[in-house]
Amino acid sequence: MTKDTMPNAFRPGAVDLPEAEAALVARRQAALGPAYRLFYERPLHLVRGEGVWLYDAEGRAYLDTYNNVASCGHSHPRIVAAMAEQAGVFASHTRYLHDRVLELAERLLATMPGEIGHVMFTCTGSEANDLALRIARAASGGTGIIVTENAYHGVTASVAEFSPSLGRGVALGAHVRAVPAPVSGDDGTGFAAGVEAAIADLQRHGIKPAVLIVDTIFSSDGVFADPPGFLAPAVAAIRAAGGLFIADEVQPGFGRTGAGMWGFARHGVVPDMVSMGKPMGNGYPMAALALRPEVIAEFGANARYFNTFGGNAVAAAVGNAVLDVIEDEGLIDNSRKIGTLFADGLRDLATRHAGLGELRSSGLFLGLDMVRDGAPDAPAATKLVNELRTEGVLISTTGPKGHVLKIRPPLCFSAENVDYFLDRMERVLSRL
Template sequence: MTAREAMPNAFVPGKGDLPPEDAVLVARRARALGPAYRLFYETPVHLVRGEGVWLYDAAGEAYLDTYNNVASVGHCHPRVVEAMARQAATFASHTRYLHETILEYSERLLATFPAELGHLMFTCTGSEANDLALRIAREHTGGSGIIVTENAYHGVTLAVAGFSPSLGPGVPLGEHVRTVPAPIPALGARTGEVFALGVQAAIEDLARHGIRPAVLIVDTVFSSDGVIPDPAGFLAPAVAAIRAAGGLFVADEVQPGFGRTGAGMWGFARHGIVPDMVSLGKPMGNGYPVAGLVLRPEVVAEFGARGRYFNTFGGNAVAAATAAAVLDVIEAEDLIANARSTGAYLVQGLRTLSTRFPALGAVRGAGLFIGADIVTEGAPDAALAHRIVNDLRAARVLISATGRTASTLKIRPPLVFAPDHADIFLERLEGVLAALA
């Protein structure tokens, strides 16, 4: 089996029932973009338009988006689009000129964080934000060791891909990287204790090899490990362990941030901790490339004294105006409360379905970030998860799978997802499960 075939939920050239016009597009992609890109689903979706929680293909068919965290406040939200266009038509340049918009946005965003986190540095992607976090951590700690979970994903730069094991065996980990088992929610109150033991073992292994730890970095809902948000508070012992060893804790909020968990703006807050750095990405601009790193001033002081930081497009005026509009929408439409209530409604619906369909195992969620295990006789079943994902695509619902065995449905719709959308999803999932049963 090739690496392309082994990748979960990926189109394999030569397979799938492609209409002729889409086969032409696939061939053009291969010629123009090369071999490293992937398309979702056995039969790729040719999308041409988006609105709210819906995406539309070239034939005008509507697909319910239960996966997309990029357009976090809804595809093509008019308030965000208008702010983007207005600023682009007024002034668009980088951060080396004085300009109010970046300052107004930065002050407003920082006000959503604990007071200890006082600076914001802009990048274009979450990958860049995590790369910058590593540079700063090495400067601050004098260490180089990196601790991540076994199936973590943190980005695609050279450094960050080296601590993103979910990219697969074709992307080797760095020699200063140590992986630890993902948290085990079934342990309940002992989840944090056991996870911290894994982190401590990684710290000790680094020490045996003469390596000082620099960071423990985790996505605070462990989305690539199968979506593990609970029990709330379990991260605190691991954070204490890395700090006791002289390292820093980085909360990767690219996926759980901006209200997705329904318990405030940031996923780490559910654990009662204050990170040393927080990386931000995809949902920050609702599709416009803006990202950043929020951090304690003392962590970046030496880094800033020794050198300069500049990113041509990071924090440009259009990015700042667009990101500010995203905050406007989150507040005006009360999307954090919606994530909490609609997420709870969807989790309950999934658990009700699981009583009728044994293939639907444990359901875990925080707000509108939900993982549902797919099992056969209680064991993870990646092949069945793959079938469900593709059968849902045929039913015009877009979703994916996650976890070390890719056997967990990853449900992460735009934050404007409402109970009536949840009902559509549950109805179509029920149809798929019934047909497979």
């Protein structure tokens, strides 16, 4: 979205800020430049986090139901301890043998279908998708990329060209085709038809398809989860055209959907590559690309890959600790159970408030439409997000029209946290 249409954004001069906050904003603008954005009409000055809570400079607590980075909970003591311990012993790149790096790779592969046989480490999801594109082009001999109309896959020069949600100020590449996102209830036929049309258009322009890449919960498109299996026909279509399927699991991965470790598993497909990031390090910058051995064969024979910080010993210690916490604390099962409870509560609210529309969810990833006379209502969604902020609850919006409430709490969310959220939501809806 452009600077002027980006929802839930602070706009300098639009609201009066206390002197101290205004000074901090001015310092930020002077130091970081014009491309950065802040959430909320009145920005938040956060200084610490613990579990599902974030705290501002005055000590006020906010229930975090948005941030996917600290997926196991903010400042999780086991993960922080693993990070500090390894940093105090040894921290270097992956050109030396190190048990923990191999342990993390093997544990990640154990969560994947048997066809996925290698892992390559990066620092960010953007890097993982950039690497995936390079490998896909070597493996397929093509250059064409198919994404959904409001997809976000990262910010490197190559990846930004197939991230339509960055807005009109970031041009799509000539080799990119954007297709409509799925709609609720589509068995996959409709989405596959869009992919097939994009394939045909690429071929008509002399461009061989290389990849179909999707975020398997379609989070930037508005969150589309059902019915399970709807991705399979589109995956078959890109493979029939000689291209590969990349599952972008940066947002739905690591148990968030409550149906297993990875979002693609709900669809009964085995990707050619799987990119992952954010929750992988619970706040430590790490990401990875998992892939079929045959996909990397051509690339690996002719190029070398190196990443100074990707997969370093500290990252490996953190990644292993994250996997330990997910398993030991039953976070995937918790995501399923609490996500169902959360969805039921939101549907109940929708029966009593006309401004709430369709809910789409899987586990602890929920997208709720704000509507007016049945049409998308982005101003109401933005208003609700900012009113919830005043009530101590943090969410955001998503979707091409900016009218979908994006609800994505840490996986350690509890029934009590759900009640807290619903109570504050009820208060705000009653005022609106």
